[in-house]
Structure formats: C-alpha cells, structure tokens
Amino acid sequence: MTPREAADRLFARVMTTLESGDSVQAELFLPMAIASYDRITALTLDDRFHLSLLHALGGDGAAALAVADAGLAVRPTHLLCLAAAAEAALMLADEAKARAHYQTLVDVYETEIEAGLVEYAPQDAGGHANLLPLLREEARAYLADSQPENPGP
DSSP states (O other), rough: OHHHHHHHHHHHHHHHHTTOOOOHHHHHHHHHHHHHHHTSOOOOOOHHHHHHHHHHTTHHHHHHHHHHHHHHHHHHTHHHHHHHHHHHHTTOHHHHHHHHHHHHHHHHHHHHTTTOGGGGGGGGOOOOTHHHHHHHHHHHHHHHOOOOOOOOO
C-alpha cells in the first residue's frame, strides 16, 4: 500500500466512524490518519483539505489553518482549502480571516467549478462534488449572519 492509499483509508475510517457516531474509534484513528499524511512526499490540494479537516477534528485550529493556507498558496481559489481555512480561522476566533475566505469561496465558486479539478468530481470518481454546494451555502450563511467590524469615525 502506498502512503497516499494508507492516508486515504485512514481518512475514510475517521470520517466513517464519526458519521456512524463512534467518536471513540474516530479518536483512536485520528492520530494515525494525521501521521499518514506526513509520509506522502508531495501533498495534493485534496490531501491538504483532508489533513486540515483531520487537524480541525483533533481541535488543532492552528495546524488546520496552516495546512489549508499552504494549499491556498498553491491555488488561492481552491474551494475545499478556502472552506477548510475559513473553518480553521473560526476555531481560532479570527472572524475577519474566516469572512475573507468565505467571501473568496462565494466569489470564485462558479469559475472554480468549471476548472474541473479531480477533487471537484463526483464521489465515485474520487471527488467531493456533493460537498461543494454545501460549502457554498455554509459560506453564504456565514456571510449573511456576520457583519464586518466597523472601526467607526
């Protein structure tokens, strides 16, 4: 098994156990899943999205944001990394950064979808197509509910 296959399997294991309500198993596999990404020599943007989610699940907002930001350094319009960065920023109570990432996600959504990246494909093709509209709606809801701080006169 390659390092990426191991990382993919462990990521899926953590997510599946969480979805089934088995947080004990998820917590057991979480450190292994995070460590598995360290064995991948060149992380893809999708790998960075997964790793950011894992760090967030482990309660490490700083690591989650660092990983998502590293993905955004490669592709500043990457929808999955934008969403992960926004969520990590919220974990760190950085509402301005979360708002900026969510605004970018909403602004570039249609153009980015048209880019046809593998991670935007349907799930059976290894992508997250079913997740993308949910992330856009989450971003829109956050933007509608939050107001940027007004520094005043």
